[in-house]
Amino acid sequence: MVRLVLLRLLSVVPVLLVASSAVFLLLALVPGDPAVTLAGGADATPQAVAHVRSQLHLNDPLIVQYGRWLGHAAIGNLGNSLETGQSVARQISERFPVTLGLVIAAALVGLLVGVPLGIASGVRPGRTVDAGARFFSTLGLAVPGFWLAIILVSVFAVHWRIFPSSGYTGISTSFVGWLKCITLPAVTLGLLVAATLARQLRAAVVDALDTPYVRTAWAKGGTRRSVLFRHALKNAAMPVVTVFGIQLGFLLGSAVIVEQIFSIPGLGSYMLGGITAHDLPVVQGVAIVFVVFQMFTSLLVDISYTWLNPKVRVA
């Protein structure tokens, strides 16, 4: 297990290098010059633009700029925002918990809705519950997140006024306040995860219940609970866990839009602001966090395999 973790942690390094260089180069290819914006836009004098470019070393070759950024990043310094001058690492450290809270809440919604639905559907394929669950999951996959957000806000914030339409309260400030603010965004994100999980789990449960070992478990006099939860579901969970791991990364990406819709001050809105302002250090810093997060969730998925399937442990 330790070896597995160490190997996976080591593999993060080359992936980070590739990801950071790719983000850096892609952003460099995007048309636009942050120096013009920083110097005052259309009112800027050419001298002011040149001064800003020189001050920010934007005239250096790309490889030199990337090397400088990498050197600083290696010691935890992700640079300062071109637009505000604030430390990117500090901003990320303040905003990451906000996004993480949203992702966890959305994942919980996904699990709480998707898993029961998938099981209910899988144990009775072709029945009414199954048809209802499949309808829900198809709908969940088809409905765009931003549209769902608008509908949820219209119903629960504008019409019924149960939840705020936007805004954020830190969990340390008020747990209830946080719960109020995070519910609609978490449901927006979580329902898509739920739909995906429900579909995956349904198929996996149907397959698992049709296997010889389940038949053997029945023959041995196993109870319904033990047959389903101890035998069928544990094996059926393998593909679901994989999909769930991927979905966590998806949640982080989707948070960019949802945070904007609900005015949540997390990494997503920070990233969006950075892209709008051509703020390279901000975009680069957040992208790296996204990559690390995705790799960390992959590692957790791999570790969970060893618990779910002893064969993986032996291998």
Added chain:
Amino acid sequence: MPLQSHAQWRPRVATCFVATAVLVGVLAGCGSGKPGSAPSSASPSGPGGTVSITEDLGGTSSEPVTFDPTKSHVPMVQNPWDMAIYSTLLRPTPSGGYLPELATSATIVDPRTIAVQLRPGVVFSDGTPVTALAVKQGILRNRDSKASAFQAILQDVSGIDVTGDSAITIHLSAPVAGAFYPLLAGEESFIVSPAASSGDLNNHPVGAGPFVLQQYVPDQKIVLARNPRYWDAKDIRISELEYVNTAPGPQQVNALESNLANVSQIPISDVPAVRSNSAYTVGTAAAQTQSLWMPVCKSTAPLNLVPVRQALSYAIDRPAINAAVLKGVGEPQWALWPQGSIYFPAQLRNYYAYNPQKAQQLLAQAGYPNGFPLSILISPSPVIEQAATIIQQEWKAIGVKATLVTSSNFVNDLYIRKVAPLGINPEVRGGVAVLTGPYQPGSEGDLCNFDNHSLDAIASQLSSLAPQNPKAIDLWRQAQTYVVQNALSIWLEFSPYVFASSKKVSGVQFLAQYALPVPYYWSLSVGG
């Protein structure tokens, strides 16, 4: 193989659903509880009540909040709350004029000198007096910070003399007193209490404005309370002013309708829907400086020909664009300043009224009877895209085949890369920059380096005159007549800030001369 006894699974499945439903119910129960009840933030709180205004505090579209004027990077985006805390020497009015505020008068003595008479007896919110020395130190503090939020002309302050207990004289290194004058009503004259300036202004700002900072929750809200020491406190009729973080767009309307805020700027596309709701009042802040217009590169054919530019101007139906795109809240633009401005020359009203026949005649006269192809650079904004599509159709009718080129970086693509010979620009400019920005070399905004010595001379004279000076008014009219008759740009619409407010709030007006609209605090009241 499906489980055989389905009926026995039903209770467990049902339990799962019930548990989920209960959890959702619990989450919902954490709301305000009673359906239909309003969140407390926008409710009146005691005498005066609270006005809650939506604002993008997350820095997504502007920059993060700061309460120290010298820490701002983007011009005018901190004004809504900083102006409430610090106030200015002159008070800007919604109609674009100036009233006495911390200063009772400001006089341009000569093009390099402004004399300012301060209001006696004014104190900062910490009780220390606003002396001439404090004002001098405040302006110099701003100048010396070289913060990019301040206009460059602030650096022309060469010295400030304290000429009495309540009088200062500002000396300028260039003859730009006229251009400097509006800064007396801008963030350049936010005066910080000298006693507090060395402290943590970002957490404990001390100014002489109508409000004091009561609470700031980063990325969430700013709560300002009425400053009882403010010299004109009797005219502040609300007890609290709250800025609630809301991203621009439909979220602003949602915030209003969910009672998260009771005043909000709203997108133009939502104007008809909000207007139809009798619970809200829709208003506009006539922006003298925010307009849709088309900068034109005048150095290459065929746009180097005056008749061609005039033809393109005649071929635009501005009232139609106003009705279709701006939902009727805009104002067709005939010159650099709107019709309500003292600078607007009456003879230019309807100068380029829609006349496709005349446009075709002018094209034929210029040697383009069958029109020509050209590209229009636009930014990806619904308003601009809709306006561009209408213009594209109208120009097609006179033979001009326009191709719309969308740019995610308009300034860079138009003014520096010159991807297209003209574009549609949502401009925010004020003062002499209205003239110098697009028509005088020295800034990126002068597309293709247009230069005209007559206009340069007028701009130079305007820089030395007070905005209300009759000579300045005459010069503005001369300049606009030249600019319009030669179609140096193509103007479309003045686009106002549109806001909606709950009927409980009255006197909602905004100062539209800043990058973000600033509430006119002196007219706001709740329940009145």
